[in-house]
Amino acid sequence: MSQVKIAAGMGAGEMVVSKVRKGFGVGPLRKEVLCDCSFTLERGRLTVLVGPSGCGKTTLVNALAGYETPDQGTVTIDGKPVHGPGPDRLVVFQETALFPWMTTFENVSYGPRVQRATSDDEISRQTMKLLEVVGLEDFKDKYPAQLSGGMQRRAELVRAMINQPKVMFMDEPFRGLDAMTRSLMQEYYVRLFEEHRGTNLFVTSELEEAIFLADRLVLLTNRPARVKRIIEVCLERPRQFHMLTSRAYLDCKREALELLHEEAMKSFAAGAVNAADFLEACSKMGQDQAQPRTTSCGQDR
Numbered sequence: 001m002s003q004v005k006i007a008a009g010m011g012a013g014e015m016v017v018s019k020v021r022k023g024f025g026v027g028p029l030r031k032e033v034l035c036d037c038s039f040t041l042e043r044g045r046l047t048v049l050v051g052p053s054g055c056g057k058t059t060l061v062n063a064l065a066g067y068e069t070p071d072q073g074t075v076t077i078d079g080k081p082v083h084g085p086g087p088d089r090l091v092v093f094q095e096t097a098l099f100p101w102m103t104t105f106e107n108v109s110y111g112p113r114v115q116r117a118t119s120d121d122e123i124s125r126q127t128m129k130l131l132e133v134v135g136l137e138d139f140k141d142k143y144p145a146q147l148s149g150g151m152q153r154r155a156e157l158v159r160a161m162i163n164q165p166k167v168m169f170m171d172e173p174f175r176g177l178d179a180m181t182r183s184l185m186q187e188y189y190v191r192l193f194e195e196h197r198g199t200n201l202f203v204t205s206e207l208e209e210a211i212f213l214a215d216r217l218v219l220l221t222n223r224p225a226r227v228k229r230i231i232e233v234c235l236e237r238p239r240q241f242h243m244l245t246s247r248a249y250l251d252c253k254r255e256a257l258e259l260l261h262e263e264a265m266k267s268f269a270a271g272a273v274n275a276a277d278f279l280e281a282c283s284k285m286g287q288d289q290a291q292p293r294t295t296s297c298g299q300d301r
């Protein structure tokens, strides 16, 4: 994978989430989803939000991106309150958002072409650089339907990144990909992050993926989601898959698993319906712990 420097853009932003509450519905149908969530997305760092399915991760991302307004609490970016979406923040969703009638090149260069902030030549140069980083330079003239799922995800990644938002949100962008494509995507994404060092929030329910990518983990409880613990991930960058067998990785995973297990037990004790979901997520997270796995690069991790 080539090491291409991406020009600095708007710069990385800092977001502060303070006592955010959000629920949906009224009366007996009211569902509390977020409860007093507070954490900071530190400038130029990769924060990973980990929580079980349905706990409120997307709702939280939507509140940060400005698509949802919190019922209580505040969200700020560089000290200014978030009142709606803005070009300083971009979300990459799980679903593809590539324009089917545009080629890979046209899709990736779309944002800068619309903004007209720089020359066509510079846009082409930046687009080709990014396509090269994610190994899509030979597919620049193909349409989304001619790309594999993994290629589409890579195109999607660089299509967001070329806009150099202050904060990028990745809402389970690799969910549903097969294991090998997923680990390749993690590698592409982590390299892009390490080159660019924007502020990133990545959402996942996979603990191994979370630790591999993160500078810090924000662990959420079951719904209504609260911040259970913030864990600093003490792994060096650039990240390499072999780090997933290191002592630091295993300690981090153990701490996170213990907290998630504790949470699952609480849910059972309270008779919560989604406790089963929670345990399923935990067991998924605990799978293949300490079992070296061969990655697509042929390294043991």
Ligand SMILES: Nc1ncnc2c1ncn2[C@@H]1O[C@H](COP(=O)(O)OP(=O)(O)OP(=O)(O)O)[C@@H](O)[C@H]1O
Pocket (backbone or CB within 6 Å): 024, 025, 031, 033, 051, 052, 053, 054, 055, 056, 057, 058, 059, 060, 172, 205, 223
């Ligand atoms: N606009 C809405 N109206 C009503 N309920 C909603 C709305 N958005 C989310 N919810 C509910 O809030 C809860 C949390 O949903 P959310 O999508 O945030 O969870 P999640 O952690 O992202 O789930 P997943 O892991 O499946 O992506 C769910 O029970 C969902 O049904």
Ligand SMILES: [Mg+2]
Pocket (backbone or CB within 6 Å): 057, 058, 059, 171, 172
């Ligand atoms: Mg979600």
